[in-house]
Amino acid sequence: MPGFEIFGDEERKEVQDVLETGVLFRYGFDAARKGYWKARTFEEELSVRLGIKHSHLCSSGTSALSIALASCGVGAGDEVIIPPFTFVATMEAILLAGAVPVFAEIDDTLCLDPESVQNAITKRTKAVLPVHMCGAMARIDDLAAVCSSYGLILIEDACQALGATFHGKAAGTFGRVGCFSFDSVKTVTCGEGGAVVTDEEELYLKADAYADHGHDHVGNDRGLEGHGVLGSNYRISELNAAVGLAQLRKLDFMLERQRERKKWLKEALSQCPAVRFRNIPDEAGDSATFLSFFLPDEEKTRAVVKELGEAGVDGTFYWYDNKWHYIREWEHLKGMRTAAVLAADKFGVLPDYSNLHLPKSDAIISRTISMLMKLSWTQQDVDQRIEKINGVLNKFF
Ligand SMILES: *Cc1c(COP(=O)(O)O)cnc(C)c1O
Numbered sequence: 001m002p003g004f005e006i007f008g009d010e011e012r013k014e015v016q017d018v019l020e021t022g023v024l025f026r027y028g029f030d031a032a033r034k035g036y037w038k039a040r041t042f043e044e045e046l047s048v049r050l051g052i053k054h055s056h057l058c059s060s061g062t063s064a065l066s067i068a069l070a071s072c073g074v075g076a077g078d079e080v081i082i083p084p085f086t087f088v089a090t091m092e093a094i095l096l097a098g099a100v101p102v103f104a105e106i107d108d109t110l111c112l113d114p115e116s117v118q119n120a121i122t123k124r125t126k127a128v129l130p131v132h133m134c135g136a137m138a139r140i141d142d143l144a145a146v147c148s149s150y151g152l153i154l155i156e157d158a159c160q161a162l163g164a165t166f167h168g169k170a171a172g173t174f175g176r177v178g179c180f181s182f183d184s185v186k187t188v189t190c191g192e193g194g195a196v197v198t199d200e201e202e203l204y205l206k207a208d209a210y211a212d213h214g215h216d217h218v219g220n221d222r223g224l225e226g227h228g229v230l231g232s233n234y235r236i237s238e239l240n241a242a243v244g245l246a247q248l249r250k251l252d253f254m255l256e257r258q259r260e261r262k263k264w265l266k267e268a269l270s271q272c273p274a275v276r277f278r279n280i281p282d283e284a285g286d287s288a289t290f291l292s293f294f295l296p297d298e299e300k301t302r303a304v305v306k307e308l309g310e311a312g313v314d315g316t317f318y319w320y321d322n323k324w325h326y327i328r329e330w331e332h333l334k335g336m337r338t339a340a341v342l343a344a345d346k347f348g349v350l351p352d353y354s355n356l357h358l359p360k361s362d363a364i365i366s367r368t369i370s371m372l373m374k375l376s377w378t379q380q381d382v383d384q385r386i387e388k389i390n391g392v393l394n395k396f397f
Contacts, residue, residue, distance in 0.1 A: 061181025098343030111138030
């Protein structure tokens with residue numbers, strides 16, 4: 001990760017195809033497009049890859065979340081349970097849908113804790129939206145069981161988990177809808193892009209229409225299409241889809257490289273008695289974009305992170321201070337600083353997020369260090385990193 005590290009002739013060829021036709025629009029222009037349907041082809045190949053019936057490619061992972069919520073009928077006043085460790089997009093999509101993000105704790109998988117989810121359920125709860133963070137999955141079987149016993153909709157944010165599996169089944173295929181991102185720093189990148197995937201045809205048709213002004217995409221005259229639903233524009237362009245198509249075909253190569261590099265680093269780190277690795281419910285299904293581990297306490301973790309930085313170990317993340325990924329620094333949410341008037345705010349059904357306490361998540365994230373696995377690292381690069389990391393850890397433990 002990220003996929004842009006291995007751009008090559010394959011991406012250039014796909015983009016060139018599109019430029020030669022002049023058709024950047026993903027629908028119609030049948031005669032002019034010379035048989036090139038990049039978005040559609042991406043969707044077909046993604047569905048096969050994930051073992052799911054339907055995929056719809058859209059403009060971003062954030063729009064995938066909005067499309068998923070709308071297609072499942074989650075909206076004004078509904079509560080959606082999410083983890084506090086994610087990307088801000090997850091709670092944004094819920095708020096902009098008029099719904100209420102309810103935060104439950106994470107566990108040592110770095111993802112939603114199924115027991116905490118159960119405790120967060122109220123009569124307003126409509127959906128549970130786990131986020132498979134940093135390339136590996138939540139305890140998805142337990143989360144799915146909670147959802148089915150309480151009659152809740154399961155929507156997966158698999159934006160960071162393309163290629164991850166749980167006992168052979170792909171991340172994003174456990175709930176009613178799964179969401180993916182192909183933004184510029186994800187494993188597979190379109191530059192900007194996302195996808196919603198589902199096994200339910202009716203839901204897929206709703207998503208497909210919602211993402212393009214409600215147009216039903218039936219018939220050849222676009223101006224005469226019907227409208228099943230009100231929608232908006234969350235379309236992807238053929239140029240973005242073309243880049244992603246070439247990238248998607250490299251996914252196995254990327255996973256193999258990440259897994260190999262992660263194995264080398266993990267072996268080295270496991271020599272340190274203070275290091276405890278993140279719990280990955282099915283290790284074999286780890287997409288291995290990151291190696292994440294815990295140190296004994298916050299103070300030592302901070303000190304180690306600082307020294308790793310000074311030693312030049314790049315791609316090291318301390319999420320507890322990170323403003324994109326952990327709720328502790330989401331001042332805009334805590335102060336409800338919004339541009340649009342949010343339905344849930346207007347109805348007075350939003351909790352006071354500034355008073356939120358998530359002690360279990362704090363205790364985990366404050367001791368977590370994640371290291372990004374780069375595709376371009378040679379064995380020698382990894383050996384040098386290991387030497388630097390050992391140098392730092394040996395000072396403390
Ligand atoms: C990247 C990401 C998103 C949003 O994807 P964009 O394509 O950047 O809009 C949503 N959730 C998570 C967990 C992400 O990492």
